[in-house]
Amino acid sequence: MAVEIIEGCVNCWACEPLCPNQAIFASAPHFLVDENKCTECAGDFDDPQCATICPIEGVIIDDLGIPFNPPGSLTGIPPERMAEAMAEIQAR
Numbered sequence: 221m222a223v224e225i226i227e228g229c230v231n232c233w234a235c236e237p238l239c240p241n242q243a244i245f246a247s248a249p250h251f252l253v254d255e256n257k258c259t260e261c262a263g264d265f266d267d268p269q270c271a272t273i274c275p276i277e278g279v280i281i282d283d284l285g286i287p288f289n290p291p292g293s294l295t296g297i298p299p300e301r302m303a304e305a306m307a308e309i310q311a312r
């Protein structure tokens with residue numbers, strides 16, 4: 221039982237100090253999780269602390285490959301509207 225950090229992580233360091241098991245470490249090209257140390261925070265917190273603070277959607281996944289913060293969950297922008305929304309923002 222362990223989470224995984226995948227491509228898209230922007231190496232912001234937000235998650236690293238929150239891990240109760242020191243399972244998160246800097247690597248290239250992005251942070252990684254030591255699967256032998258990660259407990260998904262069971263026994264320490266109700267939710268995986270790394271996923272609660274991560275500002276990037278979709279980069280922390282569970283052992284089934286399901287993201288804790290799926291596309292749209294943090295921005296409030298549905299994935300199918302993202303390209304349109306980015307174009308609107310860049311036109312400002």
Ligand code: SF4
Pocket residue numbers: 222223238239240241242243244253257258259260261268269270271
């Ligand atoms: S789920 Fe919890 S134990 Fe696992 S890497 Fe994230 S903060 Fe650490």
Ligand code: SF4
Pocket residue numbers: 225228229230231232233234235236251270273274275276279280
């Ligand atoms: S909080 Fe998210 S984006 Fe930041 S280092 Fe951790 S996994 Fe990467």
